Amino acid sequence: MFVLGIDPGLSRCGYACVEGTRAGPRCTALGVLRTDPGEQLPLRLAELQAELRVLLREARADVVAIERVFFQVNVRTAMAVGQASGLAMVEAVSAGAEVVQYSPNEVKLAVAGDGSADKQAVQVMVQRLLGLAKPPKPADAADAAALALCHLAHAPMRRRVAVASGSR
């Protein structure tokens, strides 16, 4: 199973594709999509949409795991995150992927064993779990990888629940 984690944002949209294998999780792509802050908002969104489409096609993800966004930050940032997350979700649906959402706390709990872990702790655990030579940077890419790892951790239980409830 290939899981594409997406940490939505307009200036920086983190992504990480992680394959769940019997030998453990394997990272096949990791990085950040950027749009030009000097460009007009509608054109930035269109640019992000085009890049997400390429990413989804190349990643061939079965599942796209997106951060469930809560607003603690300023209004302008919050708006951009909402717009980017909406785009990521519709493009994932268009690409035929299942879309799942996890809160920041669920992600931290899954990868660092602590729902209030800081960014550095998440980066270190992502590095260990994926067997990377160094912690993934920037933080947005590490967060996206943590989202994918979170889903891989939850997937077996989700499958059992789906079977038990007769939906699959």
Next chain:
Amino acid sequence: MFVLGIDPGLSRCGYACVEGTRAGPRCTALGVLRTDPGEQLPLRLAELQAELRVLLREARADVVAIERVFFQVNVRTAMAVGQASGLAMVEAVSAGAEVVQYSPNEVKLAVAGDGSADKQAVQVMVQRLLGLAKPPKPADAADAAALALCHLAHAPMRRRVAVASGSR
């Protein structure tokens, strides 16, 4: 010039297509797109995207006027509005329309002469300006019509500014 006003939302997305003619503004379409609140978020967004595409194709809008959203409301609503507005903007760009944004205050000032006009005052002025038999309902559709009217009011000055600055 055809202007499509969009008041973004996930449960109710207001729209109104208004043509600017020498005889005054003329409403060619007005209503609300709805998605099922019982459905999962990614599928609701995909449904809204599909409906926006049909609307944009049928409206043949030269310009799409979208509300510039500020957050005063609750987190969940704000998130949905952000996601819907992002979708509306990228679909408008895809359809080849110019995208413009106006704040609620700019809209109220343009159609009711008062930046703090209430919903009822906006509905009454939209009815008068468009020569409708009764005030447009629901409020989301009236707000969308007010956005389109706001752009028609601003368009002559925008054109003069563009010419004066040599960009057209």
